[in-house]
Amino acid sequence: MRISFIGTVEFSKRILEKLIELNCNIVSVLTKEKSKYNSDFVNLSELCIRNNLEYKYFNNINEFETIKYIKSKEPDIIFCFGLSQLIGKELLNIPPMGVLGYHPALLPQNRGRHPIIWALALGLKETGSTFFFMNEDADSGDILSQEKIEINYSDDAKSLYEKITSIALKQVENFIPLLENGTYKTIKQDNVISNYWRKRSEKDGEIDWRMSSYTIYNLVRALTRPYPGAYFFYKNKKVRVWKVNEVRTNRYDNLEPGKVIKNNNGVLLIKAGDNCIEITDCDLGEIIMEGEYL
Structure with missing residues (x-):
């Protein structure tokens, strides 16, 4: 089975490493030299060079030269x-077996953009790891392999990314032999129960201290590294927040949202809409005094 591989992020690298480990016949790798869009961007050329794999850079996967090369x-x-x-359709029609894609969600639900971020920001209790054959619509093709993944309260973007990747690597190991011998089966997606997540905007990352402590906690863990971080404004400066804890208490019910209750050596306790938020890691470059407002 001759495989052309397309990938530009850390997940792509991990899957390609697995395919190499499984001695798959990888005839070409398409990757990007650089990217300003992906926080987890990886140029796959170094991995290709180490393993004597032919690779080619692209800007637009559907451009004529790239299509010609893959053909x-x-x-x-x-x-x-x-x-x-x-x-595009021309590229989809090149391989007789089709184009296998991936989406870290329980398709047909939660198609679209930023699935790891939205799953955490919305406080979902589970997500998925889904390999599917691509068509001209986003994330709607027939499913080859799918696994459910539990989202724990302690999970953040980094830990969930790793959890999803770990499960996906096991799926690859299981379905490669089925693809090679032609014994794989697929499941059609039910469009009736599908939904699409939209592209996240910068504004979606702003902390409003009138939010509940749980909503703020979810927002911060969804956008922590390798993503760009949730943020608040202090003296008209944007402060990125990487780690918070919920402090559930009714002790400060009479305080307004956004009030700094304590500053313990840079660890801030802030009144939220209901409970409190403890900020343990942020990019604040100056001291905030107790009693100030964010």
Whole structure:
């Protein structure tokens, strides 16, 4: 089975490493030299060089030269894992087995953008790891492999990313032999129960201290590293927040949201809409005094 591989992020690298470990016949790798869009961007060329894999850089996966190159490799299947771009019909029609994509959610639910971020920001208790055959619509093709993944209260973007990747690697190990011998089965998605998550805006990351402590906690853990971070404004400066704890108490019910209750060596206790938030890691460059407002 001749595989052309497309990928531009850390997840792509981990999957490609697994395919190499499984001695898959990878005839070409398409990656980007640089990116200003992906927080977890990885240039796959170094991995390719170390393993004697042929690679090519692209800007637009649907451009003529890229299509021409992939056709010349005569792949049986294309793996596309970690690309923030829809694949066009011409590319989809190149491999006889199709183009296999990936989405870290329980398809057909939660198609679309930023699935790890939205799952945490919305406080979901579970998500998924789904490999599917791509079509011209986003995340709507037939499912090859899917696993449910529990989201714990302590999970953040980094830990959930790793949890999803770990499960996905096991799925790859299981379905590669099925693809190679033609015994795989697929499941059609039910569009009736589907939904699409929209692209996250910068404004979506702003902390409003009138929010509940749980909502703020979810927002911060959703946007922590490797993502750009939730934030609040202090003296007209944007302060990125990377780690908080919920402090559930009714002791400060009479205080207004956004009031700094304590500053313990840089660890801030802030009144939220209901309970309190303890900020343990942020990019604040100056001291905030107790009694101030954010």
